[in-house]
Amino acid sequence: FLLLLLLLVPPPPRSPSSSISTIMDRQRHMTVGNTYGKKHEGTLNMIHGKFRVKKKPHFCSITRGGDFRIHSGPDNTYDVQHSIKLKEIHSVGIAKDKTELVICCAEGSFRMFASSKDDAEHWVFALNPPKRQVNEDGSSSDDATEKGWLTINKKKCFCELRKTSLITFENQQSQDPIGAISIDSLCTVIPPTPSSEMSKLRRMTVAGVTFHLNTAGKQWAISSKTEADIERWMSAIQDAIETAPLLTTKFEKYLIQNQTSDPFTLDEVFLERAVLCFGDEPLDSPLTPLPYGKIGKAHSGNEYGYPHIEALELFNSFIPDEHSRFGNITQGEKWMRNLLVVVYDVPALRNELFCQAIKQVSKVPAMYARYSINYWKMLALFCSHLVPSTRILNYLRCVLHHAAQHPSYIAAIRGCANYCLTCLQAQRPKPVIDDEVFTEVVSGRVFIEASADNLVLDQSTADEAEA
Secondary structure (H helix, E strand, O other): OHHHHHHHOOOOOOOHHHHHHHHHHHHHHHHHHHHOOOOEEEEEEEEEOOOOOEEEEEEEEEOOOOEEEEEOOOOOOOOEEEEEEHHHEEEEEEOOOOOEEEEEEOOEEEEEEOOOHHHHHHHHHHHOOOOOOEOOOOOEOOOOOEEEEEEEOOEEEEEEEEOOEEEEEOOOOOOOOOEEEEOOOOOEEEOOOOOOHHHHHHHHHHHOEEEEEEEOOEEEEEEEOOHHHHHHHHHHHHHHHHHOOOOOOHHHHHHHHOOOOOHHHHHHHHHHOHHHOOOOOOOOOOOOOOOOOOOEEOOOOOEEOOHHHHHHHHHHOOOOOOOOOOOOHHHOHHHHHHHHHHHHHOHHHHHHHHHHHHHHHOOOOHHHHHHHHHHHHHHHHHHHHOOOOHHHHHHHHHHHHHHHOOOOOOHHHHHHHHHHHHHHHHOOOOOOOOHHHHHHHHHOHHHHHOOOOOOOOOHHHHHHHHO
16 A cells, blocks of 8 residues: 555655756756867957947957967957967856856956857857866865855855966855956955954954955955955965066057167167157056056045056146146146155056156157256156166166267256266165255256266166276
């Protein structure tokens, strides 16, 4: 009777979620196995522009050699702009609109748009790395330098830090990532805001401890239960930032290439590289790589926005016919003091302002010649108070030697260049603005004392001359 009863009773229904999950896993396994790394090509629209809103078509292809290539135009007749090894791609995901791809790799992240949802899925299966191997105990065998549970923008997930990407999973047993944060050399880590012991205890027991990670175009709030976890993750992410490939700009690239040029060679360089010379139009992008994230309020009480926006606004002040909240070169002394205050308020903009001043004193057209001495005074104030990074310092010395020995320059400019060389040779940065030095530079008295006929050589040049 019991046996007959068991045969008549239907078996319990399977969980819909487990059934769907099994089907999806089987479908994904079959699709990835058939398409990953296989030859594929098509046109994708990639995000461009200062505010990352412009879309430009690019012909993309996966080669038999295992490279993902992005051409500079809509077909394969255009030059290859990026060539990325498939093994260097950390993750590929689809955004909310189902046609946007986010490709995270060693070079950074690429936001690209497919023509349809099906096309986007095909690219994801073709580019997405194979599943990570999860062991029975939940551990995974991969190259992750740090792993654990975190809450990112109020969403709890299991995270793994792999090279220059923070990969997120739904849980510890998941084999497919649900997202990724690309990390490069311009990212910044903002530690938790210090507070009283009571509020610190409340944060640890209720909401956890939170630090922020600034990446290209977005700030991430990352939380964990204890301060020890937060310190561990901040240290690991900072190491990833420091070991990431250095990003550069066209101006900085040419600057580094010509940091040992002699005065005669520099004349030819100025003719070939217009980006290094005076500009009377606003910039499309900063001259140097700048960190992500908002600057905020400085010790002086001045409020600043994002570094790259402030850099463009600062360059506008170097152009006579442009308006800027930092003033204008036509205002002379007031403008010079404003820019000197910015250099002390925001150390991240120091190299950028040095480069902007160097650019504006190089090959000034005759129609702007009357402003030349103000550009040189601004550069003299920078040199008399601070020292730029080494790669910029070497090129700056080349430009100063060129100006100090150039026969067509007036005596005041040659004297100013000689004064700048004297300041750079001393290399004694001032902790605050020196009002006495400021007055002497603005008045131009120090340029007369620093005769251009008695050229000051930096130590390396002097040693070569003696040899």
